[in-house]
Structure formats: structure tokens, C-alpha cells
Amino acid sequence: MSNDSWQKTLLVALVLCLVFSVLVSSAAVVLRPTxxxxxxxxxxxxxxxxxxLxxxxxxADLVGELMGSVEAQIIDLDSGTQNMDVDPDTFNSIAAARKPNTSAALDSEADIARIKRRANMAKVYLLKKDGxxxxVVLPVYGSGLYSxxxxxxALDADLRTVRGLKFYEQGETAGLGAEVDNPRWLAKWPGKMALDETGVPRVEVVKGGxxxxxxxxxxxxxxxxGATMTSDGVSALLQFWLGPNGFGPYLAKLKAQQMEAS
Ligand SMILES: Cc1cc2nc3c(=O)[nH]c(=O)nc-3n(C[C@H](O)[C@H](O)[C@H](O)COP(=O)(O)O)c2cc1C
Structure with missing residues (x-):
């Protein structure tokens, strides 16, 4: 086959495509666990x-060591009780929220965080010192403007005072909504009250300050x-997850246990 023939050009292009697609997909498979x-x-x-903390x-080694002092538990959200049958290490809350048999649709009145479905269970993390x-650290999520x-x-032991807030994934606009990840803004949260004495979530992000x-x-x-929509999203997701359709029943049970023990 002559070097100038169209058949050879096509063959070389096809072989190159094949070789590189195998390389790219192998890299994706090999790197996936990492x-x-x-x-x-x-x-x-x-x-x-x-x-x-x-x-x-x-x-990574410090994170691993510190995580050793955090006790993960799976909670049945409606009852607020611990579910001992599910292993916290393998539970995937996002996958659970997608499957019809492990989640429930939220009606528009309940769905203030705009998440459409809520998993029946959630993973919570208990922080303990000398027993x-x-x-307690609670996972929260909800819609901002674009993501x-x-x-x-994280709440203090009184289950009302905010110990800290942190987002690990969001796709809001850099310099506007993505400021939810700015440590200066997040520093305004510790010490704020998330819930009132009766357990109603009251915390909110206020436009204009x-x-x-x-x-x-x-x-x-x-x-x-410049990011009122994202700010409102943060208020809504916190009010949802700290409220009756989120961790409200769990927080009430935990509070009752604390009262009994004291
Ligand atoms: C390109 C662009 C990106 C924007 N990104 C965000 C955003 O991530 N979050 C947000 O709340 N508002 C964003 N906004 C602004 C909103 O459209 C809206 O004007 C704003 O939320 C109102 O907030 P303000 O009353 O504080 O100005 C963006 C606007 C533009 C033009």
C-alpha cells in the first residue's frame, strides 16, 4: 500500500484512534480507585x-487518625432512631436518595432545599471526648443558583449552637455564589444558633447583612x-435538614437521651 494512498491514511488514523482510546479508557479504569x-x-x-478538628x-494520615475519633451512625430519618442493620462504611446517601426503594419524593411544600427526593436514611457523625x-456533624445539601x-x-453538644459549616462540593459562580466556600464567610458561622429552644431551625443567611x-x-x-440566590439556598438547605423532614426527629431523640442521662 503506497504511503500516499487514502486507504493507508485511513488505516493509520483508525489504528491511532484505537490505540489512544484503549490508553485513555485503561487510564480511567486504573485511576478510578485513586x-x-x-x-x-x-x-x-x-x-x-x-x-x-x-x-x-x-x-491524609492526620485525617485518617482524626476520623478514628468520630463515630458514624446510620439514622432512620423519619423516626430519628439509629439503624444498626446498615454499615456506615458502605452506605451511600446520594445513591440512596436516587433509588425509589430507599428514598421518598418530597412535595413542593416540604422541598425547600429543592432536592426532589430524600433518602430514608442518613449518616451522622458523633464527636466524643472521654465517652x-x-x-454532632450532619451532612446537608440543597440547590443554590446553578448547582x-x-x-x-457541625453542632455543639447542646445540639443548637453551630460549631462550623463547610461545603465540599458546589458549582456556583466563582467570586459570587462560590463564596460559600470562602473561609472568611464560613468564619461567621461558629457560635450562631441553628435551632431555637423548641428545636425549630431558625438559622438564616440575611441579604444586606x-x-x-x-x-x-x-x-x-x-x-x-451579589449572591442572594445562593445565600437563600444555604438558608433553605439548613432549614430543611435541621427541620422535621431532615434531622429534626433525630436531634429531638438525641436531646431526650441527653436529658435522661443527666
Ligand atoms: C454571570 C453571573 C453569575 C452569577 N452567579 C450567581 C451565583 O453564583 N449565585 C447567586 O446567588 N447569584 C449569582 N448571580 C446573580 C444573580 O443573577 C442575582 O442577580 C443575585 O443572586 C441577586 O443577588 P444580589 O441581590 O445580592 O445582587 C450571577 C449573575 C451573573 C450575571
């Missing part, structure tokens, strides 16, 4: 950041300027 491990590590690092960029509960924002809210003379100041966090 990517998954890195994603898991990133989620755990963000969980520890929300809990105030680690700094950004904490090395005593010092806090679903995934994160964690929290008003120091408002009786609700303890529940208010400054909005992100």
Missing part, C-alpha cells in the same frame, strides 16, 4: 473542618453580596 479514595479523603477533611489541607458527646451544594454542619439590633441576630449570618 480518584475515589481522594474524593473520600476530601469529604472527610471537610467534615473535620466543619467540626473544627482539622485545618484546610490536613494530610461524652461534644458535638447542588453539598456540605456538613445580619442586623445587630434584631432579636434574631443570634440566628443570622451575613448574606454574600
Amino acid at each position: 480518584q475515589e479514595a481522594n474524593q473520600r479523603l476530601d469529604v472527610q477533611r471537610n467534615l473535620l473542618l466543619a467540626a473544627g 482539622a485545618e484546610a489541607g490536613a494530610p 461524652q458527646l461534644t458535638g 447542588t451544594m453539598y456540605g456538613f454542619i 445580619a442586623n445587630p439590633s434584631s432579636p434574631m441576630i443570634d440566628y443570622q449570618v451575613d448574606g454574600i453580596s
Whole structure:
């Protein structure tokens, strides 16, 4: 076959396509476990950041060590009770929220976080020191303007005071909505009250800034300027997950257990 023939040109192009597609798909398969491990590590690092237990960029071995002190539990969200039949290590909340047999559709009134379906179970993380509960970390997610924002809210042992908030995945606009990931904005959260004395979630992000003379100041966090839609999304997702369709029943049960024990 002559080098100038169209048949040879086509053959070379086909062979190159085949070789490179095999290379690219093999790389994707080989690197997949590493990517998954890195994603898991990133989620755990963000969980520890929300809990105030680690700094950004904490090395993998420290994250692993600190996660050893965090007790993961699977909770049945409607009843708020622990489900011992499901292994927290293998439970995938996002997959559970997609499957019809492990989730339920939310009607428009309930779906303030705009997530459409909610898994029947969720994974919570108990923070303990010398056997005593010092806090709890709850996974939260909901819609911003352009994306679903995934994160964690950590509460102190009183189950009302915010210990920290951190998002590990969001696709809002850089410099606007993506400021939900700005450590300066996240620093406004610790010490705020998430729920009132009766367990109703009251925390909210306020457009134009929290008003120091408002009786609700303890529940208010400054909005992100130019990103009211994302800010409202954060308020809504927190109110959903801390409310009766989210972790409300679990938090009430945990509080009752604490009262009994004291
Ligand atoms: C290119 C572009 C990207 C934007 N990205 C966001 C965003 O990520 N989050 C958000 O809330 N608003 C975003 N906005 C602004 C919204 O359209 C809307 O104007 C804003 O949420 C209102 O907030 P403000 O009242 O604080 O200005 C964006 C606007 C433009 C033009």
C-alpha cells in the first residue's frame, strides 16, 4: 500500500484512534480507585473542618487518625432512631436518595432545599471526648443558583449552637455564589444558633447583612453580596435538614437521651 494512498491514511488514523482510546479508557479504569479514595479523603477533611478538628489541607494520615475519633451512625430519618442493620462504611446517601426503594419524593411544600427526593436514611457523625458527646456533624445539601451544594454542619453538644459549616462540593459562580466556600464567610458561622429552644431551625443567611439590633441576630449570618440566590439556598438547605423532614426527629431523640442521662 503506497504511503500516499487514502486507504493507508485511513488505516493509520483508525489504528491511532484505537490505540489512544484503549490508553485513555485503561487510564480511567486504573485511576478510578485513586480518584475515589481522594474524593473520600476530601469529604472527610471537610467534615473535620466543619467540626473544627482539622485545618484546610490536613494530610491524609492526620485525617485518617482524626476520623478514628468520630463515630458514624446510620439514622432512620423519619423516626430519628439509629439503624444498626446498615454499615456506615458502605452506605451511600446520594445513591440512596436516587433509588425509589430507599428514598421518598418530597412535595413542593416540604422541598425547600429543592432536592426532589430524600433518602430514608442518613449518616451522622458523633464527636466524643472521654465517652461524652461534644458535638454532632450532619451532612446537608440543597440547590443554590446553578448547582447542588453539598456540605456538613457541625453542632455543639447542646445540639443548637453551630460549631462550623463547610461545603465540599458546589458549582456556583466563582467570586459570587462560590463564596460559600470562602473561609472568611464560613468564619461567621461558629457560635450562631441553628435551632431555637423548641428545636425549630431558625438559622438564616440575611441579604444586606445580619442586623445587630434584631432579636434574631443570634440566628443570622451575613448574606454574600451579589449572591442572594445562593445565600437563600444555604438558608433553605439548613432549614430543611435541621427541620422535621431532615434531622429534626433525630436531634429531638438525641436531646431526650441527653436529658435522661443527666
Ligand atoms: C454571570 C453571573 C453569575 C452569577 N452567579 C450567581 C451565583 O453564583 N449565585 C447567586 O446567588 N447569584 C449569582 N448571580 C446573580 C444573580 O443573577 C442575582 O442577580 C443575585 O443572586 C441577586 O443577588 P444580589 O441581590 O445580592 O445582587 C450571577 C449573575 C451573573 C450575571
